[in-house]
Amino acid sequence: MLSTVRLKLDNITKEYPGCRANDGVSLEIKAGEIHALLGENGAGKSTLMKVIYGVVQPDSGTLQWNGKHLRVESPAHARQLGIGMVFQHFSLFETLTVAENIALGLPANMSRDRKQLDETIRDVSQRYGMDIDPRRYVNTLSTGEQQRVEIVRCLIQESTLLILDEPTSVLTPQEVDTLFTMLRQLAAEGCSIVFISHKLREVRELCHTATVLRQGKVTGRCEPAVVSIDDIARLMVGNDTPLQTRVDAAVPLGPLMHIRDLSYRTKDPFGTALKHIDFTLHAGEILGIAGVAGNGQDELLRALSGEVRTSAQSVVLDGVDIGERMPGQRRKMGLAVVPEERLGRGAVPELSLMHNTLLTAYHRDLLKGPWVRFGQVRALAQRICERFGVRSAGIDSQANSLSGGNLQKFILGREALQEPKVLVASHPTWGVDVGSAVAIHEALVSLRDQGAAVLLISEDLDELYQLCTRIGALCDGRLSPLAPTGQISIEQLGQWMAGEFESPGLGEDDHAAA
């Protein structure tokens, strides 16, 4: 069974205006194989998957499915062939039940008999150790459970090739373990799995084979279990990029910012209310906040940046109550913020880098009365681009013309050059190429070494463990205890991310910094 080739791609090329997303990519996936597709953002992974799933047609190259040449006309055709895909952003209707969601993708004769369908869903999910109640509404499910619904949906459609796009990015470490167990069982039964990721540790743990893409081309194939992480990473990023930052131990100083019993409820019905957040941020440390997306990270950032005002005493910077102050006033006091959304919040897409410099740095001597000192603004923009290696067509190019990594370097540079006392950064390396990620990490560490306090909100546990002095986790708007990085296991952190901790704030470890 293991020897039959399920899917074979030969010389697939797909060109978009201005970029060759896939350039002669060949790939072979056997039955029962878990195949990793590795590569940085923009390496062409998604395009390749879209080709397999019939979303786009390749410009040239062929596809063989179970030995037969064919053209995947559409996603519906792909599903009919037995190709299932779980996207990073789930395609589930939150107001429908699990069974209704699954019925939507099925042929009419299968979806009509609901009792039978419920039965099938229970059968399939239990067989793979994922307990799913078909009658539950999707909006009551956790992210991990929603992902299982997507997988069950593919299995019910009798998929023999399952494509998972960054499936672990929305899961806690424990949920990742459950997912892996299930995927191994599926593979043992002959289902092929394409596992798209850039988390090399997971790939080594799970996958039999790996194909590495860089700039649309295959740069290597390997058996991840027997190759070192550094070797795989080299294939992904090429030879001239440093793989990671050396981080020296932090030398924390005195407390700089206090968050005291911070609670607020958003107007957004899908937002998360913050509940009694309580911690102290010390100068010279990087404090990491882990957590699965949507557990209050954005709300915390807004409360700190001043986009949302809370009670005055709940945010204290340098002994001053600033909970009721506007973002501009907080910036003047030395608070800098790097939000999660680069375009549309951190930067105005259609304005130039020069104008985007002015966006948050205006209090840095860039104004003269009501007038803008454009000479100074240009100089500062130039300095940001030089210091942080922002590659662009110049400071007059629009923010949306930059790649994610370059724009993020620009935004972080803009905030860092304001010499902040406190920098709050949310997911600063999300969707960023390795080279830029290293540069961003270095900038954060160098801020820390200059005596600033950095609050790093991230879903990337590797990043948190690498950079942070102390780590905690947010779950459902509550903050776990904070522990020195060296003293907390990834399992413990995973439990915190899942909400398994005592009442908030009590376990805070202030001694770590003393």
Next chain:
Amino acid sequence: MLQLERRPVASPAMQWASPVIALALTVITGFVIFSAMGRDPLSSLTYFFITPLSSAYGWAELGLKMAPLLLCAAGLTLCFRAKLWNIGAEGHFLMGALGASIAAVQLQEQTGLWVLPVVLLVGIVFGAFWAGLAAGLKNRFHANEILTTIMLNYIALNVVVYAVHGPLKDPFGFGFPQSIMFSNSALLPNLIPGTRLHIGWLFSLLAAVAAWVVLARSFIGFQLNVLGQDSRAAEFAGFKQRWLVWFAFLVAGAMAGLAGASEVTGPIGQLVPQVSANYGYTAIIVVFLGRMHPLGIIAASALLALTFLGGEMLQISMNMPKSITQLFQGLLLFYLLISDAFIHFRVRLKPAAPEPRQTSATLAPQES
């Protein structure tokens, strides 16, 4: 099959070509309409677009119509850049005219150089106050400014109508709904002797340049731009949105108020109900046609001013209805909005059903 496809980046060439295309299409449609009406289309178009400008007096008349349009448009540009859809220039204009008239009637017996500035200033304050109502409603109650400003326009019109039928009515005016003629000290001086062009035209050029300087060089102009392009970034940066709303509306109200004041103290010399020939509404077309650029609106206001003159000319010489003006203005806006779609989109020819392509030599012997 034709398909609209989003351009990767907005086309800067189309940005400025669009008004020209719209104008061309308007002229072509005008040609068709005149022919359908049984008129000679060429001479009709000549009367509409060329004849009004065949004399120095005609050019002065163009400036006269341009002034109120440009003043209103300059203020609206500040609002529209921030995506504050202030449709209320008409109301600000009418209140400005009313305010100036009240002052002029009160100061009827006064002479001196101070009279005119006071009259204009009262007009400005009235216009700004009227715009301030909409700004206050927006900031305090999140009331949609499109609705409030439109409604305030009707209220303003009725207040003016009430004034000329009641408190401001000329007691010796044979019952006509109009105020007394203002004294000379309350009238704007002429710019060119023998024409009706007055210094209000200079105010309007000044306003456009001021709007340009504010948008291009000042921090508040930058904040208005950011607010319009990306309100979340404005919030993130900590710009005071309410303050910006106040600023844009009050300036727009002041400028439109000055336009109204200049109209009653300029060519009309008294308050009449039809003081505005829809200048406040037409100014909206001016702003869009001028690409929301303070210098672009100078050209656009001249073009729209021409549609007023052309309409009058057709009425006089070819006995056509005056509503030709509105017809042309409407066509212009209609075509402009259509061609503006091509700033962000382009038309692509797509095969209706793509033939399966196979490039490998190892298969598909049946093909080629």
